[in-house]
Every structure is written in structure tokens, then in C-alpha cells.
Amino acid sequence: MSDHPTDGQPFDQEGSFRETDGEIRREEAGHAGAALPTGGGYREVTILAVVLGVLIGVVMNASITYAGLKIGFTIGGSAIAAVLGFGILKILRRGTIVETNIVQTVASAVNTSNAGVIFTVPVLILLGFSLDWKDANFWLLTLASVAGAIMGTVFIIPLRKQMIDIDRLRFPTATGVATILKSPGAGIQKFLVLIAGVVIGAAVYLPVALSSVVDPVAVTDAEIANGEVGPGTSLAALIEQGRITKDDAAHTIAMASWVRDHKAPEDLVTRGAALYEKGGLLHKVSTLADESERAALLARLDELDITIDANPGRGFTDEMAIQLHLVADKVAKAEGEAPPDWESIRDVKLGWAKKPLIGYQNLNVRLPENCDRQGHLRAMYDQDRNDRPDLAITDSAIDVGRILGIPGQFALVFAITPLSLGAGYITGKPGLMVLVGGILAYVIINPITYNLGWLPSEVTPGELSEWARGAIGKPLGIGMLLGGAMMGVVAALPAILAAFKSIAAGSKTGHDRDEMGLAPIIVVGIGGIALLVLAADLMTARPINSYCPVTLPSHTVKVSEGVDPVEVDGQLIGFASEAARDTWMNTWTEEQRQAVIDDLGVKPGWLSKMPHHVRAAIIAAVGALWIWFAGVIIAQCTGMTDWSPISGLALVTVVLVMLLAGTGQVLASVLLGVALCTAITLAADMMQDLKTGYLVGGKPVKQQATELLVVGFGPVVSMLTVLLIAKTNTLGSVEVPAAQADALKSVIQGVQGGDLPYALYGMGGLMGILLGIGGFAGLGVLVGLSVYLPFIYIATYGVGCVLNMFTTMSRGRRFTEEWGVPLAAGLIVGEAVPALIVNIVILGRG
Amino acid sequence: MKTLLGWIIWVCVGFGAISAVTAYFVPTNLDPDLYTSNSSEKSGEHGYLLISSAAGPMVPHDGKTAPQWPEGTELTPQVLGAMSAVQEDGEPLVKRVHVGEFSWGRWSHKYWFIGSVVLLTLCGLGQRALSGGGAVKKGSADPSESIAGALADVAALRDELPTIHSDRARLEEIVARLGELQQTHLAAFAETRDVLISRHGMGGFARIMDAFAGAERKVNRAWSAAADGLLGESIDNIEMAVPMFEETKRRLG
Incomplete structure (x- = not known):
């Protein structure tokens, strides 16, 4: 077989493509006319593109990590990276379409790991573990995240042909990014349509983004003097806009009076002093070796607890009470630090009412004042029972259902998100399944169960949607997702096999230069698995507890690395000293030990009886297999709809590891969880980038190799950012709630308490499988996704899908693709860019 | 026909999901023995299940209103009797309670669920049989x-x-x-x-x-x-x- 065939046949005997040399073929073809130039010099992977991509990725990663911990979800980076890369390269008078594609590939690869880290790692802090760069746990988690990033990227590479070439999944954002990259060449009119989309998207989303930039509200002298909210003041406006309650305003006025008078109520200062002293003593007692001194301190702690109980907080936070003590008594918080002044309590972290920069609530659009015969506002229009109609438009959503007079339990609320609208438009008709599934779950099933009186009476119509999602939708939806994905993989097996054969044939002959061969994929994949085995082995060899269970007071004295732990059901319990270990082994009764074991949530896992190294290897191997499957699920979901149920799969991972290793193995579970989450986010990102690459004609092998080169940066940046935030903020507080990690914490505690609705997962799984029997194997995934996701986003996304169908029916598919898709791509960028800018502003303000 | 099967599939999903809900939201009027549990974490001192969410009408409690039976209440025969007492409207005071443990015996709509999944399977197979044939749809390209x-x-x-x-x-x-x-x-x-x-x-x-x-x-x-x-x-x-x-x-x- 010749390398340069003359028969025009570009395939070898095994069906793989052969690259041919255009110049030779041109001469052979002997076409008439002028001599045409030959190829080469088309810049794709360049040092500038890679460096620029890394820089953009690092900035995005840090800012989105911080914002993700604050607001509970992350934003995708590809569209932003494409626009930034495009702009910077144009300023530098460089940048081909495929080179800019490499910039966005690299930037999104570095950025994307943030979701994997923030959905999992902060749960350790919420569960009482510490996170410190000097601690081995921190670096093991980072190692696992890097391993996950490598595996996620590598595992998904062989599926490129199946998902993009064969199944032609839409990947809405990737399609939008390709539209952006191609826009300058597509003609001025389409470019203007894209820009119009960006402007509209930014204009619509900017108030949403700016509502998360907050400052302490100003309080007038009159309000302080009168002790109540004055007319026309900022506090009055915030109450009017439904942003704070009257109680919040009263607390803020009280605080303002303390600032003015340089004096605070004695009981609060006393409470703060006791809380402050208690904190110091707890720290000190953990370092004391002398038993008598320890006993004296414990007695003092008891006294302080009495003082704290005798001086209740009256609705003010403990942080505020402590600050009042520090200010009133001019106490320096740390050695060498100046004592805080009264102005320091003007802080939203301490409970001072916060005023957003601007938001849709400033419009104060409310539901109609619909009263009953007695003149009372109907409950449907006043769910918060404040005798005023509820807001029709909040900072982030429009309550279309109640505006139309539909009862609140039907939850027809639409998120204000041009990104979801644009993604829905690009998805088109296939996304309609998600909308139908969402309507079924949130507009039919939930209201039926509610109206039948099956749900707890304390659940109000306004809370129904979120309550039912937690108790029913998530387990049922995740089950459907898993079952549907399993069916999808089975149905796609012929395509997967054909894709593998094609890659293998290309690897064997060396002719398919566009595709990464199987050999490097296998080598790098094994490397990733080896890293994961190492991390799992080291992590499961460490104690499951941070604090010594014997040394008093409990939950305060840290475990010492130098003391041998004790093994219980394959899980290691550590101690602060040899003496504590001896007490556990020789002095304590079985009941005392069992109480601690129960407190730590230790129950045997399926592999508990195995030797440690074997157990760790099996856990890592199962984890790797699961990572591959989860990567396929996420790539399918993202490909079909643009949504990715990362937190749901993180939950399944943690449950899986706890069932295998034992329910006390929280650290190991989170370790596998962070590896999986990073892996699946990278898998989805890799596939999105490859889709964009396909549409702009990039060479897959170049994107794949470049992404593998930089993929390790992201987890390190995300982990260091989380560490920085954890050191300077209280994770789990109002300011940095770490909502996804908090949800994972509930699941971990649920597994330890045996309180997960496993049967609902199973029933969902069965329905997911059966949904795939019909004409469309991926139906289970779509329905599962719609049951699992919050409906407000599905609703907006669904509007996009319907608009696509409408324009396709009325103006034709070509119109939709040529004009609608650029506008939709603009909407995606229009939301993503302001969101990133605001994230950076929030990060900068600390 | 294919469209009809598609609609039936959605109806099956709806019925299946509602039936699945009843696995953990169980009626209050079953035989009291069905509410026992072997799990020490999920049962109270008498060996009966604890409820996972508060139940009952909102009543005054510590100056506020709260459900009559708070989360963690043990479903003893006495509690169940009070919950299932028929009111003036002919309905029990509490129709269902949320529990954290699955039991075949307590699952009220299990046959609905089985029926839904059987019908779902049949419709899926029917759709598969009807799909394709290789014909090019009217208005579509060959x-x-x-x-x-x-x-x-x-x-x-x-x-x-x-x-x-x-x-x-x-x-x-x-x-x-x-x-x-x-x-x-x-x-x-x-x-x-x-x-x-x-x-x-x-x-x-x-x-x-x-x-x-x-x-x-x-x-x-x-x-x-x-x-x-x-x-x-x-x-x-x-x-x-x-x-x-x-x-x-x-x-x-």
C-alpha cells in the first residue's frame, strides 16, 4: 500500500482515513489553470495560544471558584475564553480561527476543574475536618483531582468519534463557541447579529449579576434617633423591594446606633466576651499536656457556657457579639494587630443589612393585589404572609405562573438567564424532551402529590418545588439518569465499537494523523489510574477522624501523626497521644468505644475485611471504571442539552466509596469524589472543545494533546483558591455558603445514618432503562435530567427550544442556523462575560 | 400510532413516578405491625419507624405554629391512631407520612408502579417495532x-x-x-x-x-x-x- 495513493482512495484496507498530500494530488490531477498555492503555515497550536489560554484559564478558575462557593453554581468557561482569546489575539494582530480554538481549549481546560473541586472539597471543612497546605490530606486531594483531570480527558478521547462524528450530539455551547470563532469570516451581517445577541444578553443579565455585588446599607441619623425605619430611606427601599425583613432593618438600626454612640448593650458585649474567651481556651486546651491545668480550663469552659446561655444573642450573630466585645474592650484580635474600631461592625458578614448594587427587585414588580370577599389578600399571592403581594420579578427569576393566576405549587417560574435561553435555542427540538420531563415533574407530579395531601403540611406552595426536588426529584432523577445512560451506552455499543476500530486501524497504520492513537491514550490513562491508586492507598491508610475521640473536650484536640491508629472495620481511628490510645485500648469499656464508633459513623464496608492495599486498589479501580461511565453520562447530557448533573454524580460516587470502604471513610470518599468530579467536568469540557474543533475544522489530535499538557494546572489553582477562601472566610456561613458541598454533607450524613432513599434510586433506574427501549435510547437521560434539575432553568431553556422550533417552522432550518444560532451564541456570551467580570469584582473586594 | 405510544410512555412515566413516591410517603391506616423496623437508627424506643418529615396540621407551639407531629416522631399505634382518625370531611387527619425506610408491605401503589413499567416496556417495544423501515420522510432529503x-x-x-x-x-x-x-x-x-x-x-x-x-x-x-x-x-x-x-x-x- 502506497503512502500517496494515485487511485484517489484515501482509505486503507481497514477502513481508516489516510492523510494525503494536497500538492502531490494536485499535480497528479493535472487541473488546468493557474498554479495554486500549497498548504502549510496554518497556525493552530502555538506557544502564544497555550500561554494565553493558561493565563485566561487561571484568572477564570480563581474567580469562578470563589463565586461558585458564594452562589452555589459555576459558569462554563468556553464561551468567555473564546471571546477573550479572540479579542487578545486580534489586538496582537494574530490568531487564526483554529489558533483561537486552541486558546479556548486550553483556557477552559484550566478553568473547568473548579466545579469538581468546589462541589466536593469544602464538604470536609463543613464536616469538621481541617484544610491546610501543610497537611498531607490537602495534597492527596490535589493529587486525586489532577489524576481525575487526566483520566477524564483521556477516557473521553476515544469516544470523540462516537459522540461527535457518529451520533453528532449538538453540544449547544460548543456550537455557540464555534459560531463566535467563525463570525468574522461569516460576513458582517452575521457578525452584527452575534454582537446584537451579546448586547441583549449582557443587558438582560447585568442586573442579575450586579445584584450579587453588595455593600452595607446606609442608615440615616433620623432612623437611629427614632429607632425605626424612616420614609424614603435605603432601608425602607430594601424592605419595599423584598430584600430584607423589618426585623433585619431593626437589627441594622440598632447596630448603627452602637456605632454612633460607641456603646453596645452590656449583655451582648458580655456574650461576645464569653464566646471569645471560649474560643481561645478551646484552642489552648488542645495543646495542654498537664491534666490538672486541663481540668481547670474545662471548669472555666463550663462557666463560660453558663454565661453564654444567660446572655442570649437576641437575633444578632455570634460573630457580631464577639466583634462588639473586641471593639468595646479595645481588644486586639491577634498579637501586633490594632484593636478594631466601632466602624468595623458595619459589615454584612456580621449581620448588617446588605444593599445590592442594583437588581430586578429594584423595579419592585409585584403580583396583582387579588383579595377575597373579606378584603384579605389571597394566600396564593402572599406566600410570605407579610400582607403585600409577593414579588413577580425577583433578582433572578420571573414568576410567570402566578402572574397568570396559576397557583404557586405549579411552579411556573422562569430564571432570568440568557445563557439557558441561548443554549435551549441552539439545542432545538431535542431539548423539548427536557422541557416536557420538567413539566411532568414540577407542573404535574409535584402539584398532584401536594393536592392529594401526601406531603408534610409545613411545605407551602412556594416551597413545594424545591422541597419535592430534594426528597423525590433528586433520587428519582439520578436513578433515571444512571439507568438511561446505561441504556444509552448499550444502544451506542455498535457505534462505540466502530469508532474504536477506526481509531485502532488509524493507530496501527499511522495514517490517521488527525486522531490521537490508542497507545498514548492507554499510557496516559494508566498513569492517571496509578495516581488515583496511590492517592486512595495513602488516604485510606490515614485516620478517618481529625480530632482525638479520647482527649477532652471532645472535637477539639487534633489527632497526632506520630501515634499509631487503631483499626475498626477496616477504618483507622487516630489519637492525640499514646496515653489516649492506651485509654481507648485498655481502660475504656466496649460501650464507650462503640459510642465513639457510632459518633464517627463507622460501619463496615463491603471490602472492610480485605487487606488495606488490596482494598485501596479495588476502590481506585472501581472509581476509575465509574469515572469512565460518569464521563460518558456527563458528555451525553452536555451534548444533548448543555446541562451536566455533576453534583448528582458526585453524590453517587461518595455513596459508592462509603459502601465499599466503610461509612467512616469520609476522606477517601471525598478523595474519589473530587477525582470523579474533576474527571467528568474535564470529560464534558474536552468533548465540547472537540465539537467546537470539529465545526471550525481543528485537528482533534492537536486539541487533545494540548489539553492533556495543561490539564493538571486547573486542580492546583482550584485547590489553592479554596484553601485561600477557607482561611479567610467561614465556609458554610451566609457569606460563603458552599451550597453544593453543604448538600453533599447531608448525603454523607444520610449514608452514615442509613437514611438514603435507595429504593427511589432503583425505581428511577428501572424507568430510565425502560425509557431507552423505544426509538430514542437517550430518553432516560433527558427525562432524568429534567426531574433532577431545578425547573426554573429548564423552563427558560425550554423557551429557547420552542423558539427554535417556531423559527424553523416559520422561516426554515436554514434561517435558524444562519441567523438564530449566532444570536443565541451571542446570548450565551452576553451572560457569561458579565458574570465573569462580576466574579472578578467580588473576588477583588474579598 | 408511534405518536400515541409516545404519549402513553409519558403517562406511564407520570404514573410510575407518582407510584414511586408512595414507597416513602406511606399511608397512616395500615396494620401497625407494618410500621416496625429492625434498624435502630430509623426506629424509636418501641421499635416503630420514626417519621422523616413533620406531619399533621399546623398547631401553636412555643409561640409559633408547627406541625402537630415533629420530625422524628415514632409511629406507635397510638400516634397512628390519632393520625388516621377520620375527620368531618371523611378524610384522615394525616393521610401519609414521610419515612426513611422502604418496605414492600407499606408501599401502597406498588401494583401501579409495576403496571406502569410493564406498559412502558410494551410501548417502548412497540415504538421500536414501528420505527424506521428505511423510508425517507416526506419533505426530508434522501x-x-x-x-x-x-x-x-x-x-x-x-x-x-x-x-x-x-x-x-x-x-x-x-x-x-x-x-x-x-x-x-x-x-x-x-x-x-x-x-x-x-x-x-x-x-x-x-x-x-x-x-x-x-x-x-x-x-x-x-x-x-x-x-x-x-x-x-x-x-x-x-x-x-x-x-x-x-x-x-x-x-x-
């Missing part, structure tokens, strides 16, 4: 025609390029004609998935799309290179696309 069209367009462009007077004009021609091709024949071929699967099976479909995707990617690269002003790279890819379309045509049979 895959062979689309590929022939694409091949003809690319080959024609390749042959005409040497006759165009300047590189700039050639670039403009490539951008315009390949842009057109992407929106017409290539888009139309990609939409014939169901027809191709019916005619060639999933494996055959995969082989056809593998070849087609290779050709389409070359077209895409040729367009991008032309838009970037790189004529040589663009022409190379146009030339490489032609045999790939020919192979796609060959695989189509």
Missing part, C-alpha cells in the same frame, strides 16, 4: 442524494479554483460556496440518521458517519482557512474532502 450533491459541489469547486483570476477571489468563492454547502447538503445528510440506521443498522450507520464526518471536517477546515486568508491550506482540505465524500457514497451503497 441521504444518497445529499452526498451526491455534496460531492458534486466540492469537486466542482476544486476544478473551478484554478480558473478564478485572483487568490482573493478564490478565497471569497471558497467561503461562499462551502458556507452554502454546510447549510444545504451537509446539514440535510446529517438529518437522515433514522433512515440510515433503518437501512444499514447501527454498525453500518457508524461506518457511514465516520467517513462523512472526516469529509465534513475537511470542508470545515477549508472554510476556516479560507476565512483566515490561507488559500493553500484551504485547497488542500478541499482536495482531501473529495475522496472522503466518495468513500461515504461507496459505504452508502
Whole structure:
């Protein structure tokens, strides 16, 4: 077989493509006319593109990590990276379409790991573990995240042909990014349509983004003097806009009076002093070796607890009470630090009412004042029972259902998100399944169960949607997702096999230069698995507890690395000293030990009886297999709809590891969880980038190799950012709630308490499988996704899908693709860019 | 018929989901023995299940209102009796309670669920049997025609390029004609998935799309290179696309 065939046949005997040399073929073809130039010099992977991509990725990663911990979800980076890369390269008078594609590939690869880290790692802090760069746990988690990033990227590479070439999944954002990259060449009119989309998207989303930039509200002298909210003041406006309650305003006025008078109520200062002293003593007692001194301190702690109980907080936070003590008594918080002044309590972290920069609530659009015969506002229009109609438009959503007079339990609320609208438009008709599934779950099933009186009476119509999602939708939806994905993989097996054969044939002959061969994929994949085995082995060899269970007071004295732990059901319990270990082994009764074991949530896992190294290897191997499957699920979901149920799969991972290793193995579970989450986010990102690459004609092998080169940066940046935030903020507080990690914490505690609705997962799984029997194997995934996701986003996304169908029916598919898709791509960028800018502003303000 | 089956599938999903809910939201009027649990974490001191969410009407409690039975209440026969007491409207005070443990005996709508999944299976199989046949839908393109069209367009462009007077004009021609091709024949071929699967099976479909995707990617690269002003790279890819379309045509049979 010749390398340069003359028969025009570009395939070898095994069906793989052969690259041919255009110049030779041109001469052979002997076409008439002028001599045409030959190829080469088309810049794709360049040092500038890679460096620029890394820089953009690092900035995005840090800012989105911080914002993700604050607001509970992350934003995708590809569209932003494409626009930034495009702009910077144009300023530098460089940048081909495929080179800019490499910039966005690299930037999104570095950025994307943030979701994997923030959905999992902060749960350790919420569960009482510490996170410190000097601690081995921190670096093991980072190692696992890097391993996950490598595996996620590598595992998904062989599926490129199946998902993009064969199944032609839409990947809405990737399609939008390709539209952006191609826009300058597509003609001025389409470019203007894209820009119009960006402007509209930014204009619509900017108030949403700016509502998360907050400052302490100003309080007038009159309000302080009168002790109540004055007319026309900022506090009055915030109450009017439904942003704070009257109680919040009263607390803020009280605080303002303390600032003015340089004096605070004695009981609060006393409470703060006791809380402050208690904190110091707890720290000190953990370092004391002398038993008598320890006993004296414990007695003092008891006294302080009495003082704290005798001086209740009256609705003010403990942080505020402590600050009042520090200010009133001019106490320096740390050695060498100046004592805080009264102005320091003007802080939203301490409970001072916060005023957003601007938001849709400033419009104060409310539901109609619909009263009953007695003149009372109907409950449907006043769910918060404040005798005023509820807001029709909040900072982030429009309550279309109640505006139309539909009862609140039907939850027809639409998120204000041009990104979801644009993604829905690009998805088109296939996304309609998600909308139908969402309507079924949130507009039919939930209201039926509610109206039948099956749900707890304390659940109000306004809370129904979120309550039912937690108790029913998530387990049922995740089950459907898993079952549907399993069916999808089975149905796609012929395509997967054909894709593998094609890659293998290309690897064997060396002719398919566009595709990464199987050999490097296998080598790098094994490397990733080896890293994961190492991390799992080291992590499961460490104690499951941070604090010594014997040394008093409990939950305060840290475990010492130098003391041998004790093994219980394959899980290691550590101690602060040899003496504590001896007490556990020789002095304590079985009941005392069992109480601690129960407190730590230790129950045997399926592999508990195995030797440690074997157990760790099996856990890592199962984890790797699961990572591959989860990567396929996420790539399918993202490909079909643009949504990715990362937190749901993180939950399944943690449950899986706890069932295998034992329910006390929280650290190991989170370790596998962070590896999986990073892996699946990278898998989805890799596939999105490859889709964009396909549409702009990039060479897959170049994107794949470049992404593998930089993929390790992201987890390190995300982990260091989380560490920085954890050191300077209280994770789990109002300011940095770490909502996804908090949800994972509930699941971990649920597994330890045996309180997960496993049967609902199973029933969902069965329905997911059966949904795939019909004409469309991926139906289970779509329905599962719609049951699992919050409906407000599905609703907006669904509007996009319907608009696509409408324009396709009325103006034709070509119109939709040529004009609608650029506008939709603009909407995606229009939301993503302001969101990133605001994230950076929030990060900068600390 | 296929559409009807599709609607029945959605109804089955709805009934299945509602029935699944009743596995953990159980009636209050069953035999008290059915509320016992062997799990020490999920049962109270008398061995009966604890409720996972508060239940009952809102009543005054510590100056506020709260459900009559808070979360963690043990479902003893006495509590169940009070909950299931029939009110004036003929309904029990509490119809169902949320529990954290599954039990076949407590699952009130299990037969509904089984019926839903059986019907779901039958409808899925019915849809599968009715799907395809290889016929091209009215108004849709025939895959062979689309590929022939694409091949003809690319080959024609390749042959005409040497006759165009300047590189700039050639670039403009490539951008315009390949842009057109992407929106017409290539888009139309990609939409014939169901027809191709019916005619060639999933494996055959995969082989056809593998070849087609290779050709389409070359077209895409040729367009991008032309838009970037790189004529040589663009022409190379146009030339490489032609045999790939020919192979796609060959695989189509």
C-alpha cells in the first residue's frame, strides 16, 4: 500500500482515513489553470495560544471558584475564553480561527476543574475536618483531582468519534463557541447579529449579576434617633423591594446606633466576651499536656457556657457579639494587630443589612393585589404572609405562573438567564424532551402529590418545588439518569465499537494523523489510574477522624501523626497521644468505644475485611471504571442539552466509596469524589472543545494533546483558591455558603445514618432503562435530567427550544442556523462575560 | 400510532413516578405491625419507624405554629391512631407520612408502579417495532442524494479554483460556496440518521458517519482557512474532502 495513493482512495484496507498530500494530488490531477498555492503555515497550536489560554484559564478558575462557593453554581468557561482569546489575539494582530480554538481549549481546560473541586472539597471543612497546605490530606486531594483531570480527558478521547462524528450530539455551547470563532469570516451581517445577541444578553443579565455585588446599607441619623425605619430611606427601599425583613432593618438600626454612640448593650458585649474567651481556651486546651491545668480550663469552659446561655444573642450573630466585645474592650484580635474600631461592625458578614448594587427587585414588580370577599389578600399571592403581594420579578427569576393566576405549587417560574435561553435555542427540538420531563415533574407530579395531601403540611406552595426536588426529584432523577445512560451506552455499543476500530486501524497504520492513537491514550490513562491508586492507598491508610475521640473536650484536640491508629472495620481511628490510645485500648469499656464508633459513623464496608492495599486498589479501580461511565453520562447530557448533573454524580460516587470502604471513610470518599468530579467536568469540557474543533475544522489530535499538557494546572489553582477562601472566610456561613458541598454533607450524613432513599434510586433506574427501549435510547437521560434539575432553568431553556422550533417552522432550518444560532451564541456570551467580570469584582473586594 | 405510544410512555412515566413516591410517603391506616423496623437508627424506643418529615396540621407551639407531629416522631399505634382518625370531611387527619425506610408491605401503589413499567416496556417495544423501515420522510432529503450533491459541489469547486483570476477571489468563492454547502447538503445528510440506521443498522450507520464526518471536517477546515486568508491550506482540505465524500457514497451503497 502506497503512502500517496494515485487511485484517489484515501482509505486503507481497514477502513481508516489516510492523510494525503494536497500538492502531490494536485499535480497528479493535472487541473488546468493557474498554479495554486500549497498548504502549510496554518497556525493552530502555538506557544502564544497555550500561554494565553493558561493565563485566561487561571484568572477564570480563581474567580469562578470563589463565586461558585458564594452562589452555589459555576459558569462554563468556553464561551468567555473564546471571546477573550479572540479579542487578545486580534489586538496582537494574530490568531487564526483554529489558533483561537486552541486558546479556548486550553483556557477552559484550566478553568473547568473548579466545579469538581468546589462541589466536593469544602464538604470536609463543613464536616469538621481541617484544610491546610501543610497537611498531607490537602495534597492527596490535589493529587486525586489532577489524576481525575487526566483520566477524564483521556477516557473521553476515544469516544470523540462516537459522540461527535457518529451520533453528532449538538453540544449547544460548543456550537455557540464555534459560531463566535467563525463570525468574522461569516460576513458582517452575521457578525452584527452575534454582537446584537451579546448586547441583549449582557443587558438582560447585568442586573442579575450586579445584584450579587453588595455593600452595607446606609442608615440615616433620623432612623437611629427614632429607632425605626424612616420614609424614603435605603432601608425602607430594601424592605419595599423584598430584600430584607423589618426585623433585619431593626437589627441594622440598632447596630448603627452602637456605632454612633460607641456603646453596645452590656449583655451582648458580655456574650461576645464569653464566646471569645471560649474560643481561645478551646484552642489552648488542645495543646495542654498537664491534666490538672486541663481540668481547670474545662471548669472555666463550663462557666463560660453558663454565661453564654444567660446572655442570649437576641437575633444578632455570634460573630457580631464577639466583634462588639473586641471593639468595646479595645481588644486586639491577634498579637501586633490594632484593636478594631466601632466602624468595623458595619459589615454584612456580621449581620448588617446588605444593599445590592442594583437588581430586578429594584423595579419592585409585584403580583396583582387579588383579595377575597373579606378584603384579605389571597394566600396564593402572599406566600410570605407579610400582607403585600409577593414579588413577580425577583433578582433572578420571573414568576410567570402566578402572574397568570396559576397557583404557586405549579411552579411556573422562569430564571432570568440568557445563557439557558441561548443554549435551549441552539439545542432545538431535542431539548423539548427536557422541557416536557420538567413539566411532568414540577407542573404535574409535584402539584398532584401536594393536592392529594401526601406531603408534610409545613411545605407551602412556594416551597413545594424545591422541597419535592430534594426528597423525590433528586433520587428519582439520578436513578433515571444512571439507568438511561446505561441504556444509552448499550444502544451506542455498535457505534462505540466502530469508532474504536477506526481509531485502532488509524493507530496501527499511522495514517490517521488527525486522531490521537490508542497507545498514548492507554499510557496516559494508566498513569492517571496509578495516581488515583496511590492517592486512595495513602488516604485510606490515614485516620478517618481529625480530632482525638479520647482527649477532652471532645472535637477539639487534633489527632497526632506520630501515634499509631487503631483499626475498626477496616477504618483507622487516630489519637492525640499514646496515653489516649492506651485509654481507648485498655481502660475504656466496649460501650464507650462503640459510642465513639457510632459518633464517627463507622460501619463496615463491603471490602472492610480485605487487606488495606488490596482494598485501596479495588476502590481506585472501581472509581476509575465509574469515572469512565460518569464521563460518558456527563458528555451525553452536555451534548444533548448543555446541562451536566455533576453534583448528582458526585453524590453517587461518595455513596459508592462509603459502601465499599466503610461509612467512616469520609476522606477517601471525598478523595474519589473530587477525582470523579474533576474527571467528568474535564470529560464534558474536552468533548465540547472537540465539537467546537470539529465545526471550525481543528485537528482533534492537536486539541487533545494540548489539553492533556495543561490539564493538571486547573486542580492546583482550584485547590489553592479554596484553601485561600477557607482561611479567610467561614465556609458554610451566609457569606460563603458552599451550597453544593453543604448538600453533599447531608448525603454523607444520610449514608452514615442509613437514611438514603435507595429504593427511589432503583425505581428511577428501572424507568430510565425502560425509557431507552423505544426509538430514542437517550430518553432516560433527558427525562432524568429534567426531574433532577431545578425547573426554573429548564423552563427558560425550554423557551429557547420552542423558539427554535417556531423559527424553523416559520422561516426554515436554514434561517435558524444562519441567523438564530449566532444570536443565541451571542446570548450565551452576553451572560457569561458579565458574570465573569462580576466574579472578578467580588473576588477583588474579598 | 408511534405518536400515541409516545404519549402513553409519558403517562406511564407520570404514573410510575407518582407510584414511586408512595414507597416513602406511606399511608397512616395500615396494620401497625407494618410500621416496625429492625434498624435502630430509623426506629424509636418501641421499635416503630420514626417519621422523616413533620406531619399533621399546623398547631401553636412555643409561640409559633408547627406541625402537630415533629420530625422524628415514632409511629406507635397510638400516634397512628390519632393520625388516621377520620375527620368531618371523611378524610384522615394525616393521610401519609414521610419515612426513611422502604418496605414492600407499606408501599401502597406498588401494583401501579409495576403496571406502569410493564406498559412502558410494551410501548417502548412497540415504538421500536414501528420505527424506521428505511423510508425517507416526506419533505426530508434522501441521504444518497445529499452526498451526491455534496460531492458534486466540492469537486466542482476544486476544478473551478484554478480558473478564478485572483487568490482573493478564490478565497471569497471558497467561503461562499462551502458556507452554502454546510447549510444545504451537509446539514440535510446529517438529518437522515433514522433512515440510515433503518437501512444499514447501527454498525453500518457508524461506518457511514465516520467517513462523512472526516469529509465534513475537511470542508470545515477549508472554510476556516479560507476565512483566515490561507488559500493553500484551504485547497488542500478541499482536495482531501473529495475522496472522503466518495468513500461515504461507496459505504452508502
